[in-house]
Amino acid sequence: MSRTGPRVPYQEAARVLLRTSVLDAMRELLTERDWAKITLGDVATRAGVSRQTLYNEFGSRAGLAQAYALRLADDLVDHVRAAIDGNVGDARAAFREGLAGFFLEASADPLVLSLLAGEVKPDLLRLITLDAAPLLEHATDRLATAFQNSWVDATRAESEVLAHALARIALSFIPTPPGPGRNAPVELSELLAPYVEAILAARERP
Structure with missing residues (x-):
């Protein structure tokens, strides 16, 4: 074959x-x-x-943990990209669905559970705070490509602005999950969707 x-x-x-x-x-x-x-x-x-x-x-052990954490960044990208493909023309639904899937999966990830349980683990915490640059760069690049090569059809510059904001905010929720009564996917979709809607509106203007 x-x-x-x-x-x-x-x-x-x-x-x-x-x-x-x-x-x-x-x-x-x-x-x-x-x-x-x-x-x-x-x-x-x-x-x-x-x-x-x-x-x-x-x-090193830190390098191994970072490689594992990059998987979390990839999970974010995969959830958002699938939601974009499944909600053509609806930025709010795409962000809401993509982030909900990511937060649900991340909350059950064993490395995240280990980070949040027991004694403080500075090495894991640094991965998504002070040393988060590799995760942010990786997620930003992949998310920007998803925004650029989809119905969003943003320019590379627009895509990178949106992708960086989304990656930075979403990853920040890992060490500090939203408190009771807060619906993070809905709140973030209300925050980020207008940027996409403005891009779509500008493209429709003669």
Whole structure:
């Protein structure tokens, strides 16, 4: 059977498989015990790789945690992009649906649960606060592409403004979930949707 699409180089495919296996192993361990009690050796053993391989790929325990956190950024992008595709022309519904899906999934993620439970974990907290630049850049780039290549049809500059604001606000909710009675997806959709609506209105003007 012939395959379509560009050929993925072996080294790249092998690296993706390695990272996926390791991060899946880390997630499994996080469902069993707190992040503070998980070592790189534990993750390597669960993933079936050597500890040296883990060091070579992620550099440190902090690097491993950051790679896992990037998955959260990807989850945000995937939820918002799917909501954009499913709510053509309705920015409020797209933001509301996309953010609701992300917040629900993030609230059940074992790394987030570990961050919020027990003693303070400065290393995890820094990932989404002081050291959040890699997550923000990654999410902003992917979200901007989604806004640019959809019915929103924003310029790259407009897309990056919207994407950066959305990523920064959404990720800030991870360490400080909204309190009782607050509907974050609805509130954020009311905040962000007018920007998209202004883009659409400007495009319709003669």
